[in-house]
Every structure is written in C-alpha cells, then in structure tokens.
Amino acid sequence: MTPMEDKDLQISEKDIVILVPSIVVAVGILSLPAKLAGVTISSDGWIPLLVGGIIMIFVTWLVVKLATSFPNQTFLTYASKLVTKPIAIVFTLLFVIQGIIIAAIEVREIADISKVYLLNNTPAEVLSLSFLLVVIYAVSGSRAGIFRLNMLFFPFIIFISLLIIILSIGWISLENLLPVFQTSIGGYAEGMKTGIIYYGNIGFLLFYMAFAKQPKKAPKMAARGMSIVVVLYILLFFVCIGVMGNGATTNLIYPTIDLAKELEIPGGFFERFESVFFTIWVMAIFTTALIALDGAVLALQSVMKKIPKLTIIFCLAPLVYFIGLLPKDYVELSTFGTYMAYFSLILLFCVVILLMIFSKIKGVK
Amino acid sequence: MPMNKKLLLILLIGLVFLTGCWGKVEIENRGFVVGTAIDLEEKKGNGKYKLVMTNQLINPAAATTPSNAGNAQKGFMNISVDDESLFAASRKMRQLTNLIPYYQHLKVILVSEAVLSQPGLFTDVMDVFVRNHELRRGVKVFVTKDKANKILEYVPEVEKTPSMFLDKLANNGKNAGLLEPKKIDRLQNIFIYERSYFVPRVKLENNKIVYDDVVVVQGSNNQMVGILNAEETKGLLYITSPTKGGSIEANFDGNSINVETTNAKTKIKLTNKDKENLAFSLKVNFEGSIEEHYGQANLLTEKSLVEIEAALEKDIKKMVERTIEKVQKEYKLDVLKFGDTIRRDHYDLWKTIVDNWDRGENYFSKSTVDVKVEANIISTGASNRIKQKGKRDE
Numbered sequence: 001m002t003p004m005e006d007k008d009l010q011i012s013e014k015d016i017v018i019l020v021p022s023i024v025v026a027v028g029i030l031s032l033p034a035k036l037a038g039v040t041i042s043s044d045g046w047i048p049l050l051v052g053g054i055i056m057i058f059v060t061w062l063v064v065k066l067a068t069s070f071p072n073q074t075f076l077t078y079a080s081k082l083v084t085k086p087i088a089i090v091f092t093l094l095f096v097i098q099g100i101i102i103a104a105i106e107v108r109e110i111a112d113i114s115k116v117y118l119l120n121n122t123p124a125e126v127l128s129l130s131f132l133l134v135v136i137y138a139v140s141g142s143r144a145g146i147f148r149l150n151m152l153f154f155p156f157i158i159f160i161s162l163l164i165i166i167l168s169i170g171w172i173s174l175e176n177l178l179p180v181f182q183t184s185i186g187g188y189a190e191g192m193k194t195g196i197i198y199y200g201n202i203g204f205l206l207f208y209m210a211f212a213k214q215p216k217k218a219p220k221m222a223a224r225g226m227s228i229v230v231v232l233y234i235l236l237f238f239v240c241i242g243v244m245g246n247g248a249t250t251n252l253i254y255p256t257i258d259l260a261k262e263l264e265i266p267g268g269f270f271e272r273f274e275s276v277f278f279t280i281w282v283m284a285i286f287t288t289a290l291i292a293l294d295g296a297v298l299a300l301q302s303v304m305k306k307i308p309k310l311t312i313i314f315c316l317a318p319l320v321y322f323i324g325l326l327p328k329d330y331v332e333l334s335t336f337g338t339y340m341a342y343f344s345l346i347l348l349f350c351v352v353i354l355l356m357i358f359s360k361i362k363g364v365k
Numbered sequence: 366m367p368m369n370k371k372l373l374l375i376l377l378i379g380l381v382f383l384t385g386c387w388g389k390v391e392i393e394n395r396g397f398v399v400g401t402a403i404d405l406e407e408k409k410g411n412g413k414y415k416l417v418m419t420n421q422l423i424n425p426a427a428a429t430t431p432s433n434a435g436n437a438q439k440g441f442m443n444i445s446v447d448d449e450s451l452f453a454a455s456r457k458m459r460q461l462t463n464l465i466p467y468y469q470h471l472k473v474i475l476v477s478e479a480v481l482s483q484p485g486l487f488t489d490v491m492d493v494f495v496r497n498h499e500l501r502r503g504v505k506v507f508v509t510k511d512k513a514n515k516i517l518e519y520v521p522e523v524e525k526t527p528s529m530f531l532d533k534l535a536n537n538g539k540n541a542g543l544l545e546p547k548k549i550d551r552l553q554n555i556f557i558y559e560r561s562y563f564v565p566r567v568k569l570e571n572n573k574i575v576y577d578d579v580v581v582v583q584g585s586n587n588q589m590v591g592i593l594n595a596e597e598t599k600g601l602l603y604i605t606s607p608t609k610g611g612s613i614e615a616n617f618d619g620n621s622i623n624v625e626t627t628n629a630k631t632k633i634k635l636t637n638k639d640k641e642n643l644a645f646s647l648k649v650n651f652e653g654s655i656e657e658h659y660g661q662a663n664l665l666t667e668k669s670l671v672e673i674e675a676a677l678e679k680d681i682k683k684m685v686e687r688t689i690e691k692v693q694k695e696y697k698l699d700v701l702k703f704g705d706t707i708r709r710d711h712y713d714l715w716k717t718i719v720d721n722w723d724r725g726e727n728y729f730s731k732s733t734v735d736v737k738v739e740a741n742i743i744s745t746g747a748s749n750r751i752k753q754k755g756k757r758d759e
Contacts, residue, residue, distance in 0.1 A: 041712075116498050175702075176554075178709040244502075244550055247557035262502045262550060 010213040013221045015147045019208065019291075020060060020225025022150040025157070025232065026102075026288035027109040028198045028341075030254040030281065031334070032233060033240035037249040039190040042176070043241045044183040046234050048191030053230030056199035057223050063202060063352055064222040067209035069359065075206045076302040079351075082358040091351050092299045095203055098344050099296025100316060102201060104323035105337050106289035107132050110282065112330065117257065118278065128324050135286065136317050139294045140310055143211075146294055153283045158228070160280040164273070165235050167263055172242030197341035198233065199226070201288070203348040204295035207302070253330070256281075293320065396422040396464030399441070399472050400528025402513035403490050405479040406447050414486060418454040419445040419514035420466060421528050440525030443517050451493045468499040472532040474506045474549070475513040475567070481582060481589035488556050488587045495553050502550040505532060508580045508589075510568035519569060527574075531567065534576060543576065544598065545606050559584045560705075561698035561723050563601070566592065581696050585724050590696050593688065600688030603649055603681060604701050607631045612656065615676040617669070620660030624653040624677060627743060633706045636735070638714055643732035645703055647689075649681060654744035661752045664745045677740040685736050697730040699723040 011019070036045035070078035075095075079088035111127035119127065138146060183191070205222060212218045240255045243262055249255045260274035293316065300312050327333035400421035407415045421441050444461055448454040458466055474494060481487050494500055509516050521530035534543070544565040555562045561584035567576050577595040582588065593601055602611070607629035615622050630650045637644035655664060655673070662669060692700055704722050708715040723729040 175705055175709065179712040182712045245554040248550060248553045251553070251557065258502060264501070264503050 009143050009211045011147055011208065011211045012213050013217050015151065016064075016212065016218055016221040017225040017228075018150050018154045019147070020202065020205070020222050021157075021229050021232070022154065022284075022287040023201050023204060023291050024199055024226070024229045024288075025284045026201070027106055027113075027281075027285050028337075029233070029236065029284070030113070030256045032195075032198050033237050033249050033255040034252055035194050036191055036237060037241060037246050037255075039194055040187050040246075041182045042179055042246050043238060044181060044187070045191055045195070045237055045241070047181075047183075048188055048195045049234050049237060050230065051188075052192050052196035052199060053226070053233065056196065056202075057226045057230065059348070059352070060202050060205070060226040061219045061223040062356070063205050063348070064209055064219040066352060066355055066359070067206050068212055068215035068218045071212070071215040072210055074210045074302045075299070079355060082355055082362060089303055091347075092303055094347055095207070096296045096299045098201075098203060098340075098347060099292045099294075099299065100320055101323055101340050102292035102344070103135065103289045103296070104320045104326075105333070105340060106285050106292065107135070107320060108324035108327065108333060109337075110285050110289075111324075112333070113254065113257075114282075117274075125325065128321065131286075131289075132317065132321055132324075135289050135293055136313060138290050139297060140313050143294065143298075146290060149290070150287055153287055157280045157284050158232075160276055161232060161236070164260060164263070164277060165239050167273075168239040168243050168259065171262065172239065173245075174242075176245040177238070177242050195233075197338065197345065199229065200341045200344040200348070201292070202226070203344060203351070204291055206351070207295055207298045293317075390465060390467075394463070394465055395467040396420070396458075396462060397425075397470050398466050398468050399423055399470055399526055400475065400517055400531070401471060401473075401494075402475040402477075402509070402517050403451065403480055404477045404513050405483065405486070408483065409449075413449055414483065415447055415449060416451060416454065416480070416490065417445055417447045417514065418451050418458075419443050419517055420455070420458060421517045421526060422462070422464065422466075423526065439520065441517075441527070443514065445514060451490055468497060469501070471500055471504050473528050474504055475509050475516055475531075476506065477509050477511070477513040478566075478580065478589060480513075481508060481564075481580060481587075484586040484588040486587075487582070487589075491549065491552060491556070494549055500549075502548070504549045505546040506549055506552060506564060507531065507546060508564045508566045510566060516567055516569060516574070519572070519574060521574075530574070534574070543611070544579065544602065555584070556587070561585075561700050563593065563700045581692070581698055581700055583698055583724075590698065593691065596684065597688045597691055600684035600686075601701070603629065603651075603685050604631055604633075604647065604688065607649065607651075613653070613677065613680060615673060615680050617658075617673050617676055618660050618662045620658065620662070622655060622659070622673060623657035624673075624742065625656045626651065627654050628652040633703060635707055635711060638711065640714075640718060640728060641731060643707075643728055645706070645732060645734045647685070647734055647736050649685065649736070649738045651677065651681060651738060651740040652743050653677070653740065655742060655746055658750070661750055661754060663749060665749050670742050670745075674740045674742055677742075678738040681740065682736050682738045685738070689734050689736070693730050693732075693734070697723060697727050699729045703729065703732070703734075 033045070036049065040048070067075070076088050076092055079091060107128045108124075110131050111124040114127050115122065115124050138149065209215070209218060236256060240249050240259050243259060244252070244255065252258050257274060257277070260277035263273050296316060297309060297312050300316070301309060304312070327336050398420045402419040402421075404417040404419070405414060406417050409415060421443050424440055424442050444458055446454040446457045446461065448457060455466055476487060476490065480490060491506070494504065516531075517527050519527045519530075521527055524530040524533060547562070547564050561582060563579040563581050565576065566578050566580050567574055569575070578592055578598045579601065580589050580592050583590050599611075607626075612623055612625045615624060629652065632648045634646045635643065636646050658664065664670065664673070689701065692698060699722060704715070704719075707718070718728050721728055
C-alpha cells in the first residue's frame with residue numbers, strides 16, 4: 001500500500017498532447033451545444049468556439065512556455081523566485097482549491113447523469129462515492145500511472161467520438177445548419193463568453209510541466225493537444241445542430257447524449273448506441289476528475305513537503321465529496337460550475353500574466 | 366499480522382458494493398411498451414381535458430413463439446387508463462398490471478384527431494414524451510382519424526403487433542410513395558419555432574390500415590384545421606420529399622402508362638422579395654422509368670418518349686398546383702416550408718415577416734408560386750412491348 005515515488009517521473013511529448021484533452025474534455029461537453037446554440041442563430045456557434053479555441057490554444061502554449069522556461073522546477077520554486085514566496089503559496093493554494101472544486105463538480109455531475117440515464121434508483125450519494133473512490137484509488141497510485149491511464153483511454157474517447165460524428169452525417173439536414181453568419185456581434189460576444197469556459201482548467205499544466213522530458217518541445221505539444229479539443233468541440237456542435245436543429249438543441253439539457261439517442265443503427269445491439277457513448281464520457285470525465293484531484297495533491301505537496309501524499313489525499317477526499325453534494329439541484333450545480341469555470345480562467349490569466357511580466361523584468365531566459 | 370487484517374477490512378467493505386445493482390428491474394417485471402395511443406375522452410371546464418392513454422405492451426410469451434395456426438394468443442396486450450395527464454395515467458397503469466411500463470422501445474405514438482382539434486392540446490400531450498429520458502428521439506407520431514386505440518387493436522398479418530407494423534410500414538416508404546412519418550424530435554423543433562406543419566394520418570378501413578393522407582395543423586396554436594386527401598398528399602410529396610413520390614399514372618396514346626419515380630428533386634426559390642407580392646418558383650425535376658404499359662405503341666422512339674414526358678409534366682404540375690392552392694388559399698398555412706426557403710436564403714427579410722407569415726397579415730397566402738416540372742424517362746423497362754401488331758403472321 002505504499003505509493004511509488006514520483007521523483008523519477010518524466011512525461012514524454014505524447015503524454016503532453018494527451019494530457020491537455022484529458023484535462024479539458026469534461027462533463028461540459030454534454031451541455032456545450034445547448035448553451036452555445038442558445039445565444040447564436042442556427043449553426044453560427046462554431047465561430048465563437050473556433051475563436052475562443054484559438055485564443056485558448058495560444059494561452060496553453062503560453063502557460064507551458066512559461067512553465068518550461070524553468071525546466072524541471074516546480075511551480076512553487078519558480079513562482080517564489082519571481083513574485084516572492086508568500087504570493088507563490090497563495091497562488092498554489094488557489095490552484096488547490098480549483099482542483100478540489102473541479103473534482104467535486106465532476107463527481108457530482110457524473111452521479112446526476114448516471115442517476116437520470118442509467119441507474120434510476122441508486123442514490124446520487126452512493127454514485128458519487130463509488131466514482132470518487134475509484135478516483136482516489138487512481139490518485140493514490142503512482143503519478144506515472146495517471147499518464148498511462150490517459151494514454152489508454154484517449155484512443156477510445158477519440159475513436160467513439162469520431163464514430164458518432166461520422167454516423168450522424170446521414171441524419172444531418174441542411175435546413176438546420178442554414179442560414180449562416182446571421183448572428184449579431186453581441187451574439188458572438190455572448191457566444192465567446194459561453195464557449196471559452198469549456199476550454200478551462202489547463203492551469204494544472206503549470207504543475208505537471210516540471211516533469212516534462214523535453215521542455216523545449218512541450219509548448220508545441222500542449223498547443224497540439226488543445227487543437228484536438230477545439231476540433232472535437234466544433235464537430236460535435238455542428239452535428240448536434242445539424243441533426244436536431246437549433247431550437248431543440250437549445251432546449252435539451254444534455255444534447256450530446258440525446259444525439260447518441262437519436263442515432264438508430266439497424267441491428268439490435270447498435271440500436272442502443274448511447275450505451276457505448278456513456279462509457280467513453282465516463283472515461284473522459286474520470287480523467288478530468290483524476291487530474292483535478294491529483295493536481296490539487298501535487299500543488300499541496302509542493303507547499304507541505306513533510307506530509308506524505310496519502311495523508312493529503314485522505315484529507316482532500318472527504319472535502320471533494322461534501323463540496324460535490326452541496327448544490328441542491330441541476331440549476332444550482334450548473335451555475336456553480338459556470339462560476340468555477342470563470343474562476344479557473346481568471347486565476348490562470350492572472351497568474352500567467354503576472355509571472356510573465358516578472359520574468360521579463362527579472363530577465364529570466 | 367496487520368496486513369491480513371487490513372485486507373480483511375477492505376474485503377468486508379468491498380462486500381457493500383457487491384450486493385448487485387441498486388436500480389435493477391427483472392426483465393419479467395418490465396412491460397415493454399411499443400406503442401401508445403392518446404384519445405380525448407371529454408373536455409372538462411377550466412381548460413382541462415380527460416385523456417385516455419392506451420399502452421401496447423409486448424406479450425413476451427406469444428411474441429417469441431411462431432404465430433402459426435392454433436395459437437390464438439395475441440402478441441400484444443393493450444391497457445387503457447384515463448386521467449387528466451398522461452404521466453398520471455402511466456402511473457395508474459402500474460396498478461392494472463404488475464408490470465412496470467418501460468418506454469425505451471416505444472416505436473409509435475398515435476394521437477386521435479379529437480386531441481388535435483383542441484388548441485394546444487397536442488403539444489401538451491407530446492411534452493411528456495420529449496421530457497422522458499427513457500424515450501428515444503426517433504419515435505414516430507401518427508394522427509388517427511377515429512379513436513387512436515382502435516388502431517392498436519388491428520392484428521397485422523406478418524408483424525406481431527400493430528405498433529411494429531406501423532413502424533415498419535413507415536420505414537418501407539422508399540419508392541412506395543408513402544409519406545415519411547413525423548418523428549418526435551422534428552416535432553419539437555416545429556413546436557419551438559411555431560411553424561405550421563402536417564402529420565401523416567392512419568385510419569382503419571374495412572379492417573385494413575390506410576396510410577395515405579395528412580392532417581394540417583396550425584402552428585400558432587397547434588390546432589388541426591383540416592386534411593389533405595390522398596391526391597393532395599401526393600402533390601405534397603412532390604414538394605416536400607420528392608424521391609418518395611412513388612409511381613404516377615399518365616395517359617399515352619389512349620392507354621394508361623405507369624411510371625415509377627427513380628429520382629426527383631424539388632427546388633424552391635424566392636423570385637420576388639417585395640413583402641406584399643412575394644413570388645416563388647418551384648421546380649420539380651423528375652426522373653422515372655416506365656414499369657407498366659397497357660397499349661401496343663412503340664415506346665422506344667424519341668417522339669413517344671417526349672409525349673409521355675409531356676403528359677407526366679402536365680399531371681405532376683396539376684397535382685402540385687392543386688396542393689399549393691388548397692394549402693395557400695383554403696388553409697392559409699405554410700406546411701410546405703416555403704417560409705424555410707426565405708429563412709435559409711434571405712434571413713433579413715424573414716425576420717421582418719416571420720410574425721405575419723402564415724398568420725396575421727398572412728404574407729404566405731398573398732404570395733404567388735410558379736410551378737415548373739421537368740420530367741425525364743430514363744428507362745422503359747426490360748422490354749419494349751408484349752403485343753405487336755403485324756408480327757403474328759410471321
């Protein structure tokens with residue numbers, strides 16, 4: 001039961017490419033088309049998704065560039081050098097809070113969705129607990145295992161997502177996609193505001209990049225990983241609008257799930273395509289929750305070096321569970337999630353800009 | 366041995382999670398609902414209605430055994446319950462059977478005309494089917510002329526249940542000239558945008574299912590205003606889903622000739638953008654093959670093909686124009702998606718007229734439609750003719 005030491009952990013370029021979608025693609029993808037369709041006309045939502053995506057690809061590149069300009073140093077080490085230790089600790093703790101809350105939200109959402117679609121009679125508390133226990137189990141192992149798990153899940157997630165997109169093509173009606181470019185500037189702005197939060201959470205990269213095997217290549221790899229997310233989001237959005245129309249998509253709670261329910265592939269088993277779909281979303285949400293919790297642990301470890309990892313995990317886990325149970329219904333949970341996403345983005349922007357400025361001033365190359 | 370004690374503890378905790386699935390329902394206890402019929406029993410005051418919901422459940426015992434002679438058991442059972450809301454009715458059904466209604470395999474929803482003739486009631490009864498997570502979004506919705514639950518009692522020859530029969534019937538629409546059924550997900554969009562629409566109708570005549578006409582529903586209050594008969598529905602097919610046009614009969618040389626649609630396309634274009642005098646051009650491109658011919662004429666000449674094509678063009682044009690006339694002048698409701706053409710190509714114009722499109726000012730009824738048909742015969746079948754004058758004496 002003793003966890004492996006992480007001292008020698010090194011993550012390859014491929015790991016970084018996969019790490020980014022594993023962090024970013026989370027429960028939000030299930031409701032993203034609805035939120036975005038609500039503020040844009042017909043299929044125009046792809047524009048804010050693309051623009052927001054390009055911004056976030058750049059931000060990802062910037063974050064990793066910043067982190068890897070101090071090769072093999074932890075966030076706390078280089079941030080202390082730049083903006084004094086107390087401020088660096090405050091930043092680290094804010095990331096810990098973000099990790100705990102993100103993990104809590106993912107755990108709660110997966111419980112709610114499973115309850116509605118799969119296990120009607122099982123209490124949400126039990127579902128959250130079982131999911132959380134698996135997450136804790138994964139976090140308490142070696143950190144290298146997390147990357148290996150990402151590597152294992154990623155092909156499945158991408159393959160099934162692409163499969164569902166390809167299968168949907170036959171159901172798309174052009175009428176739903178037209179007219180194009182009719183949204184007002186205000187609508188696009190609103191769409192940007194809505195869309196960009198689905199690209200959040202990449203702040204954890206600041207901590208993981210200390211393990212990068214080839215720091216020079218890392219920014220490009222991370223940007224590549226983010227591009228995968230952008231393409232996936234845009235394709236899914238298009239397919240949802242094309243198959244179900246803007247009106248219905250706006251009014252569905254989880255349009256991506258309903259998209260899978262819409263498809264009827266002849267031949268018994270595949271008629272129920274959403275079962276396969278659920279599996280991969282649980283995987284995608286699992287990796288996000290996993291990295292959020294592990295990120296929090298990693299951040300806390302850097303501040304409190306004396307405390308063993310397992311102790312930190314066992315202290316954080318109940319916190320995650322109880323925060324997850326706080327929102328009383330879907331509306332509260334989704335508002336909570338939105339605020340949290342903005343918090344993560346603002347935190348990320350503040351930290352990156354501040355550190356960038358200080359590293360320029362102090363002339364760190 | 367502290368390690369062993371720890372292991373024991375973990376195993377004991379593990380037991381809690383191994384008690385099986387919390388939400389399990391044994392398959393024997395599930396009532397698989399394949400069809401639902403909704404009828405209006407009576408209209409109460411204060412805007413409330415008494416509805417009858419009939420669920421068609423699969424009878425597993427009969428559905429799995431071959432339905433040959435001697436086995437009189439039906440493959441289905443129908444359960445009717447009345448209540449003010451469908452959900453309450455569905456709950457009541459649990460008391461009538463020991464089965465838990467299970468809607469994941471629902472194929473068709475039948476709604477009687479009586480329900481549609483009440484303003485807004487149709488959308489209200491559809492709500493529960495869109496909201497329910499169990500349902501698939503491809504469930505087909507039909508309107509029935511008389512009581513909807515009468516259709517569910519029809520015993521089909523091949524299929525086990527009438528619901529499956531209706532589901533397959535609508536699937537076989539390709540080339541049979543059958544209407545594409547309205548699916549519930551399309552209806553949701555229509556309801557949201559308050560478009561006028563048509564829903565295919567089924568009726569029982571001489572104990573046979575007849576599926577050849579549609580009811581026209583007003584978008585603003587979801588109330589049925591009338592029907593398009595079988596002939597007008599054929600015209601409708603050429604406008605909305607032309608490849609399903611099926612076969613068409615034309616007159617050539619005094620004899621009838623049957624042409625099957627192999628490919629057909631319809632293009633609607635807005636030609637005049639003036640609000641008060643909107644003009645559309647509707648062009649049908651028809652390709653067909655001759656399947657049956659009652660005369661002796663030689664079909665393989667340029668002249669006869671041109672004549673047949675001209676006859677076809679005239680017939681199709683007449684059908685299409687009659688449908689447009691009825692929809693535009695009598696019902697004044699755009700169920701032909703002319704409005705969507707404007708929305709698609711001229712969104713700015715659409716924004717200014719959408720509220721008065723087929724209501725209020727009713728720009729739709731004031732618009733003109735110019736119908737053009739181009740027919741092409743691409744095949745005359747394997748043989749030219751089976752009778753030929755003058756060949757006999759050889």
